[in-house]
Amino acid sequence: MKPVKKILLGFILIFLIVQMIQPARNIDYGQVPSSDxxxxxxxxxxVQSILKTSCYDxxxxxxDYPVYAYVQPVSSYLENHIQKGKKELNFNEWGLYSQRKQTNKLKAIANQVKQRKMPLPSYLYLHxxxxLSKEKVEEIVNWIESLPTEK
Known part of the structure; x- marks a missing residue:
């Protein structure tokens, strides 16, 4: 066997073995927690529809994992990105935040979507x-601004 074929076969074998290493998935199987x-x-x-489509992933x-999320090393990169996103803001754990943190997060959400910083351009490339259209941004911002500052 030629050296180039051996090297190519070795890379393919390593690629296949690496596919067996999969990170834990961020899946709750459709249950909405009481802290959502x-x-x-x-x-x-x-607004809920917009959040689910543009933010919840x-x-x-x-x-909602796309097919390419099951291919290493992409799956590890995506899972790391999701964990960072959840650490910054987790809509399912909203009720666990203090009132002050909720207020600050709402302001940050409005600010981020107005400035087109969220969703990330890298996410929008494949999704x-x-x-967020101008109308969707307005829907989110208007809803946030309509909320009482103290619950």
Missing amino acids: ISKIYQVPQK CHSNST QDAK
């Missing part, structure tokens, strides 16, 4: 349906 933002605030259906305990 939708249980704490009255979230209009339109990285900012909740339930990610075009998550892109």
Whole structure:
């Protein structure tokens, strides 16, 4: 066997072996916890739909994984990214935040979507349906601004 074929075969074998190493998945199987933002605030259906489509994959305990997320090293990169997103903001754990933290997070969400910092451009590259139109940004911001500052 030629050296180039041996090297190529070795790379393929290593690639296949690495596929057996998969990180834990961020899946809650459709259960909405009592601490979810939708249980704490009255979230209009339109806003909830926008949040689920554009935010929940990285900012909740339930990610809708695309096919490529099961291929290493992409799966490890994505899982690390999701863990960082959940650490920053987790809509499923909203009720566990203090009132002050909730208020600050709401302001940050409005600010981030107005400035088009969220969803991340790298996420939008493969998830075009998550892109926030001007109308969707207004829906989110108007809802946040309509909330009482003290519950």
